[in-house]
Amino acid sequence: QGGGSAVIDMENMDDTSGSSFEDMGEMHQRMKEEEEEEAEGEAGAAEEEDGEFLGMKGLRGQLGRQVADQMWQAGKRQASRAFSLYANIDILRPYFDVEPVQVRARLLESMIPVKMINFPQKIAGELYGPLMLVFTLVAILLHGMKTSDTIIREGTLMGTAIGTCFGYWLGVSSFIYFLAYLCNAQITMVQMLSLLGYGLFGHCITLFVTYNIHFHSLFYVFWLGVGGLSTLRMVAVLVSRTVGHTQRLILCGTLAALHMLFLLYLHFAYHKVVEGILDTLEGPNVPPFQRVARDIPVVPNAVLNTTAKAVALTL
Numbered sequence: 001q002g003g004g005s006a007v008i009d010m011e012n013m014d015d016t017s018g019s020s021f022e023d024m025g026e027m028h029q030r031m032k033e034e035e036e037e038e039a040e041g042e043a044g045a046a047e048e049e050d051g052e053f054l055g056m057k058g059l060r061g062q063l064g065r066q067v068a069d070q071m072w073q074a075g076k077r078q079a080s081r082a083f084s085l086y087a088n089i090d091i092l093r094p095y096f097d098v099e100p101v102q103v104r105a106r107l108l109e110s111m112i113p114v115k116m117i118n119f120p121q122k123i124a125g126e127l128y129g130p131l132m133l134v135f136t137l138v139a140i141l142l143h144g145m146k147t148s149d150t151i152i153r154e155g156t157l158m159g160t161a162i163g164t165c166f167g168y169w170l171g172v173s174s175f176i177y178f179l180a181y182l183c184n185a186q187i188t189m190v191q192m193l194s195l196l197g198y199g200l201f202g203h204c205i206t207l208f209v210t211y212n213i214h215f216h217s218l219f220y221v222f223w224l225g226v227g228g229l230s231t232l233r234m235v236a237v238l239v240s241r242t243v244g245h246t247q248r249l250i251l252c253g254t255l256a257a258l259h260m261l262f263l264l265y266l267h268f269a270y271h272k273v274v275e276g277i278l279d280t281l282e283g284p285n286v287p288p289f290q291r292v293a294r295d296i297p298v299v300p301n302a303v304l305n306t307t308a309k310a311v312a313l314t315l
Contacts, residue, residue, distance in 0.1 A: 125188075142161045144207065144211040172196060172255075184242070184244075235256055
């Protein structure tokens with residue numbers, strides 16, 4: 001031992017001989033923990049970014065839902081309006097629910113005046129027949145415009161015919177209803193429309209005949225006969241529903257005057273009969289004879305002297 005032995009004493013050996021391996025293990029463990037911490041930090045940052053993105057996405061989704069909800073409410077309101085309009089149209093259905101036999105009977109009744117004053121006469125509360133009569137009058141008036149070569153400065157023939165017929169039906173009905181209200185007559189607006197509409201049946205017959213047969217005398221016969229009967233029918237109905245002589249005179253006189261004058265207007269405004277008759281009787285217009293001055297050629301004096309001597313010898 002004193003001279004330095006080569007034998008290694010395992011008991012006296014230091015325990016720190018393997019410290020380098022332990023240090024490597026610790027370092028590896030620390031690096032692993034640091035990597036885990038970094039991974040957790042990156043995961044947290046990613047979660048925060050995802051949260052912010054999801055927040056923006058959620059906000060956009062909420063706005064989209066609000067817009068969709070508003071569009072749904074707008075569509076629902078439009079649908080409710082459509083259903084309400086259908087309901088309003090359904091209210092008018094009883095006024096057009098009529099059989100053709102009833103319409104035919106009411107057309108005949110519109111030409112038969114009934115003298116009954118003590119009790120109010122019945123008025124059909126439907127609008128199918130009057131509306132069809134107005135359209136029929138539009139067609140007849142359009143036929144008269146085309147055959148008479150009527151020129152409309154503004155608008156069309158169809159628009160003029162529709163405006164004239166419907167304007168008279170609605171306008172005069174409203175005006176007579178207003179007078180009836182002032183005169184305390186027992187009639188409603190629908191009844192007034194029905195009464196005046198069926199009263200146009202005489203106008204349709206008169207215009208249809210006189211537009212095809214061009215005689216003024218025939219028109220006046222139909223005007224007083226057919227148009228007068230339909231007017232008397234309406235006057236009789238209003239007289240039975242009005243109390244007071246003055247009120248009856250004002251209401252019935254106004255209606256009769258408007259109804260008869262409207263027939264005259266339809267005949268003379270859109271039917272040129274006078275010009276056609278004059279052209280047929282007189283023929284084409286020939287311009288009058290006019291004298292035209294002409295130039296006389298100059299004759300020499302010798303020719304004139306010779307001619308004068310010959311005439312003198314002859315005499």
